[in-house]
Amino acid sequence: MVEEDILNEIKGRAGGEVMVNEMMLRHTTLRVGGPAEVFVEPVDLPAFRKLVSWARTMGIVTRVIGSGSNILVPDEGIKGITIRLSSPSFRMIGVRGDEMLCGAGARISDLVKYCIEKGMGGLEFLAAIPGTVGGAVAMNAGAWGRDIAGVIRGVTVVHADGSVSRIGRDGLAFGYRKCSIPRGEFIVSATFGVSCRRSGEIREEVAGHAAERRRRFPEGPSAGSIFKNPPGDYAGRMIEAAGLKGETCGRAQISTVHANFIVNLGGARAVDVLRLIEMAGEAVQRMFSVELEPEIDILSEVTA
Ligand SMILES: Cc1cc2nc3c(=O)[nH]c(=O)nc-3n(C[C@H](O)[C@H](O)[C@H](O)COP(=O)(O)OP(=O)(O)OC[C@H]3O[C@@H](n4cnc5c(N)ncnc54)[C@H](O)[C@@H]3O)c2cc1C
Known part of the structure; x- marks a missing residue:
């Protein structure tokens, strides 16, 4: 139960929507x-x-989420302050010369649309990846052999003490679905390198990627790929080979379309999803002696 005076302090500072539970x-x-x-x-x-x-x-935990397309939140919930940068001032998108400047709360889908409108190429690979710019940078989102690391020019970050700094490309390190910005520091905007390209060509490439994704990935609520692909193999292939495609726990299911996706059949709980993650991890370990690493961010009740 959040005390009234703490809630008022939060409301006074945040200005926007504040919700409890x-x-x-x-x-x-x-x-x-x-x-x-x-x-x-x-x-x-x-x-x-x-x-x-x-x-x-005050010693209160804060975390920022984007569209929640790559996180698993426990059924017990999460303590502290969960922040979403969804107000208009965090969602701006603009272009200056060969640089796209985006607020962290801007949706990837809006960014891709804007690129088509302005005839700016380079970010087509992001087509149909759900989420926000902040989430995409934090996760080094990618597809078709390309990722954020290859296009980013810099970010603006808010540190835990509220100070702001701009970090250029040289100050950032990226890995497979990860970035060097530590937890407790938050991306508020990012710039990406782009170049002029005919809108029709961008539109065609974007539509191609989107169609391919519809063909390969399941419909319905999911968090995308659950595990990272281990070097030289595919987590989905391994989970399928281990016989777990279609396995269910409660209302969660290892997708019958793509075994590296877990889908919510309606009313799934986090504990069901976690159990399937555990089962898939154990089965792959037994069969291939490979330890799969989760790609999704599994949040815990009390930490950021
Ligand atoms: C159907 C489907 C398909 C997908 N396909 C792909 C794919 O092809 N490639 C791919 O890379 N991903 C894919 N994903 C995963 C997901 O879309 C990406 O990881 C996306 O970039 C996450 O963005 P988000 O805004 O939803 O972040 P969230 O899921 O909300 O957050 C993810 C992480 O980023 C952190 N974060 C979010 N915003 C900020 C911020 N402003 N500052 C600091 N940290 C922040 C969060 O704390 C959390 O740790 C897919 C997901 C789904 C559901």
């Missing part, structure tokens, strides 16, 4: 997750900075 299943693409103790959509950057620095002095 907001069910996270409403904010994740898997449609799974218990209540966020406090869920906040700060109105702008100064409000966000004030909120983060105050929470630190």
